[in-house]
Amino acid sequence: MLADRSRCVARRVRGSARTVLQRQRRFLAAAVLLVAAPAVFAQASRPEVSVIGLFAESAVLVINGGNPRTVKAGQATPEGVRLISADSQQAVVEVGGRRETLSIGQSIAGQRSTAGRQQAVLMSDGRGHFWANAEINGSTAKVLVDTGATYLSMSNATARRLGINFLQGQRGQTSTANGIVPVYRVTLASVRIGDISLSNVDASVHEGDNLPVILLGMSFLNRVEMQRDGDRMTLIRRF
Numbered sequence: 001m002l003a004d005r006s007r008c009v010a011r012r013v014r015g016s017a018r019t020v021l022q023r024q025r026r027f028l029a030a031a032v033l034l035v036a037a038p039a040v041f042a043q044a045s046r047p048e049v050s051v052i053g054l055f056a057e058s059a060v061l062v063i064n065g066g067n068p069r070t071v072k073a074g075q076a077t078p079e080g081v082r083l084i085s086a087d088s089q090q091a092v093v094e095v096g097g098r099r100e101t102l103s104i105g106q107s108i109a110g111q112r113s114t115a116g117r118q119q120a121v122l123m124s125d126g127r128g129h130f131w132a133n134a135e136i137n138g139s140t141a142k143v144l145v146d147t148g149a150t151y152l153s154m155s156n157a158t159a160r161r162l163g164i165n166f167l168q169g170q171r172g173q174t175s176t177a178n179g180i181v182p183v184y185r186v187t188l189a190s191v192r193i194g195d196i197s198l199s200n201v202d203a204s205v206h207e208g209d210n211l212p213v214i215l216l217g218m219s220f221l222n223r224v225e226m227q228r229d230g231d232r233m234t235l236i237r238r239f
Helices: 001-046 156-161
Strands: 051-055 060-065 069-072 081-088 091-095 099-103 119-123 130-135 139-144 152-154 170-176 179-193 195-205 214-216 224-229 231-235
Touching: 001 170, 051 081, 051 091, 060 081, 069 081, 069 091, 119 130, 130 214, 152 156, 152 231, 170 195, 195 231
Parallel strands: 139 214, 152 195
Antiparallel strands: 051 060, 060 069, 081 091, 091 099, 119 231, 130 139, 130 179, 152 214, 170 179, 179 195, 224 231
């Protein structure tokens, strides 16, 4: 009888010990998850930041492929990107406690995959300019990347060569280094660079001979991500 009672007590003790041990293991597992969660969340939420415009104490940023926005020095965005300083040459941004110095066209890579997205790779010339071979409404042309240009811009002679009926466009004026110049605002049916093909791209056709090259302006560049690495620039279609 006494032996039976002793065995019963021993089983209860062992059962209690197993229960305590299981609770401790579950607690430790939960603690590990709580500790790891912030790091995992931080990695998953790391934003992608591109600089497409620079000014004194402000910069134009594209975050996670969204619309361009002007951020002032000292200002932080809802995504956690803070602009520390900026001038006409570069911007210093802080993301996740880390500071990066970026010039126009450079970016901080985020977690989004570029697989399967239309891309074009450009190489700079000896003066740091990026040129691209393009197809505009099906005709070939060479264009110069210019983040300071609002539209894809060309002269009226170039427009005629490309078969663009700019006289049907909206007439207006623009300010250039040579003064006020008459222009026509038109919409291009298609612009293709590399694998990137965009429809309905706003363009500006200048009268006269004041524009010897075609400028690839923000009406095209706003719809791509620009990632610069030294002499190499990669354009990736956003939408």
